[in-house]
Amino acid sequence: MFGSYRCMQRISFCSKTLANSQHLFVNFSSTKPLVISNKSTPHRSSCRSFHTAENRHGKVVPFLLADIGEGIREVVIKEWFVVEGTHVEQFDRICEVQSDKASVTITSRYDGRITKRHYNIDDTALVGDPLLEIELSKGEVDQVDDVNGSKVTEQLQSELPSNPISEKVLPRENNLGKVLATPAVRRIASEYKIQLGDVVGTGKDGRVMKEDVLNYVNKAIPGRSPPAAPAPSQPQVSTMSKPVNQQQFDTAVGEDTVIILQGIKKAMVKSMTEALSIPHFGYYDEVNMTELVKLRKELKKSPMLGEVQFTYMPVMIKATSLALKDYPVLNSSLIGEDKVLQKAAHNIGFAMDSPDGLIVPNIKDVQNLSILEIAIELDRIVKLGQQRKLGQDDITGGTFSLSNIGSIGGTYAKPVILPPQAAIGALGKIQALPRYDEDDNLVKQYIMKVSWSADHRIVEGALMARFSNLWRSYLENPSTLILHMK
Numbered sequence: 001m002f003g004s005y006r007c008m009q010r011i012s013f014c015s016k017t018l019a020n021s022q023h024l025f026v027n028f029s030s031t032k033p034l035v036i037s038n039k040s041t042p043h044r045s046s047c048r049s050f051h052t053a054e055n056r057h058g059k060v061v062p063f064l065l066a067d068i069g070e071g072i073r074e075v076v077i078k079e080w081f082v083v084e085g086t087h088v089e090q091f092d093r094i095c096e097v098q099s100d101k102a103s104v105t106i107t108s109r110y111d112g113r114i115t116k117r118h119y120n121i122d123d124t125a126l127v128g129d130p131l132l133e134i135e136l137s138k139g140e141v142d143q144v145d146d147v148n149g150s151k152v153t154e155q156l157q158s159e160l161p162s163n164p165i166s167e168k169v170l171p172r173e174n175n176l177g178k179v180l181a182t183p184a185v186r187r188i189a190s191e192y193k194i195q196l197g198d199v200v201g202t203g204k205d206g207r208v209m210k211e212d213v214l215n216y217v218n219k220a221i222p223g224r225s226p227p228a229a230p231a232p233s234q235p236q237v238s239t240m241s242k243p244v245n246q247q248q249f250d251t252a253v254g255e256d257t258v259i260i261l262q263g264i265k266k267a268m269v270k271s272m273t274e275a276l277s278i279p280h281f282g283y284y285d286e287v288n289m290t291e292l293v294k295l296r297k298e299l300k301k302s303p304m305l306g307e308v309q310f311t312y313m314p315v316m317i318k319a320t321s322l323a324l325k326d327y328p329v330l331n332s333s334l335i336g337e338d339k340v341l342q343k344a345a346h347n348i349g350f351a352m353d354s355p356d357g358l359i360v361p362n363i364k365d366v367q368n369l370s371i372l373e374i375a376i377e378l379d380r381i382v383k384l385g386q387q388r389k390l391g392q393d394d395i396t397g398g399t400f401s402l403s404n405i406g407s408i409g410g411t412y413a414k415p416v417i418l419p420p421q422a423a424i425g426a427l428g429k430i431q432a433l434p435r436y437d438e439d440d441n442l443v444k445q446y447i448m449k450v451s452w453s454a455d456h457r458i459v460e461g462a463l464m465a466r467f468s469n470l471w472r473s474y475l476e477n478p479s480t481l482i483l484h485m486k
């Protein structure tokens with residue numbers, strides 16, 4: 001389970017390129033989903049420039065899935081906000097898509113009427129392919145951009161079908177002779193060991209769709225799944241979020257199921273694999289939380305918190321940042337084989353059990369925040385995460401991570417470092433346990449176990465132990481935190 005951190009590793013890597021990608025007019029907001037648009041706004045200075053073409057009122061043009069950046073080549077459609085026939089204006093929401101990094105809201109770049117949607121919910125859409133067709137409104141100046149943001153010539157535009165829906169001759173292969181299908185569809189076909197060329201494609205230009213493959217498989221399996229059927233049953237295919245095409249696959253008890261991993265869960269496979277290259281050093285200790293348990297009881301009553309839930313996390317996050325000040329190598333990344341990038345910002349990530357799976361959003365610049373400010377930011381991020389509305393900014397750029405598995409249960413864990421970070425801590429459940437005091441009396445204490453993992457290429461065990469001791473001292477003597485408040 002702790003390998004789940006890895007799903008965020010690629011996200012962390014890409015924070016810089018993300019920042020640079022604003023010229024593509026990807027709007028980042030810490031409070032709203034990522035919005036992609038081609039229309040300039042006053043508060044974004046670096047916007048994509050567009051090519052003004054003729055007035056194409058009444059013409060149907062394809063609405064391409066623009067380049068989201070970050071090397072994202074495909075997304076999964078999570079929700080449509082329009083149906084065929086809907087009139088939209090520029091900036092109206094079109095759909096919500098999920099990449100392996102974040103949720104993105106696609107907004108309209110035209111005024112017009114939707115004439116066709118190319119995908120169903122849970123379909124995979126490729127960057128550069130049409131998401132939908134749109135009939136431009138009167139007065140709409142068609143500003144057609146290509147997927148990379150460069151200008152598209154009129155000549156190219158005239159090559160686009162004026163109304164792709166009515167096209168009769170549909171190529172089934174691309175100009176390399178390859179059957180048109182998304183990688184997700186190819187994967188399903190390969191799971192079933194069937195040739196895509198054998199499947200009749202019903203998508204645009206004869207593209208083989210997921211349903212086509214499933215239909216083909218359905219027909220190809222003789223005597224589908226009666227319990228006593230002699231033939232071995234084929235594995236059932238479903239996505240991680242919901243079963244694919246239930247009508248076509250009557251679930252028989254005992255059938256194997258192939259689950260297509262998407263979005264965050266798919267990214268986890270890649271990032272987990274990447275994390276294997278890091279030699280992990282583990283260090284474990286226990287923290288006496290008795291004083292902090294008392295203090296939290298008091299602080300929870302503070303009117304300054306308003307609706308904000310005050311848990312142990314804000315204090316543990318602040319203590320982490322304070323300890324990182326003394327041991328900055330733990331807030332760094334190894335570059336190549338002989339350089340370490342020590343990061344000035346303490347962007348403390350925390351593992352979160354979200355509806356889409358494990359995510360690791362982070363609180364930025366914790367070194368500059370009070371515990372109250374951290375509590376407010378944590379509350380905001382957790383609420384957005386629960387609503388699947390976190391923006392890229394919230395889930396990229398982390399420099400150190402904590403995982404409060406103790407909020408679910410358990411005492412120890414073996415956390416996996418989130419590359420390119422250097423260390424991570426897993427926090428166990430705070431439990432009332434007997435401990436000896438200084439006078440050898442058995443007393444009830446609140447104890448929490450902490451499990452650290454550090455990149456042993458750049459972090460020595462002794463340094464990790466000293467960091468942990470300092471961190472522990474802040475939690476065991478929470479009043480000392482006051483001395484560090486700004």
Ligand code: COA
Nearest residue numbers: 001002004311312313351352353403404406407428429430
């Ligand atoms: N021990 C005992 N109690 C704990 C605790 C712990 N380690 N962590 C949290 N609690 C308490 C909180 O103080 C809170 O108590 P309250 O109701 O009296 O206020 C309650 O449990 C609920 O806390 P929670 O909502 O979980 O908030 P949080 O700020 O402690 O944690 C998250 C927020 C996002 C970290 C947490 O909800 C979460 O998702 N944890 C799972 C992380 C995970 O999946 N890790 C594994 C990765 S592979």
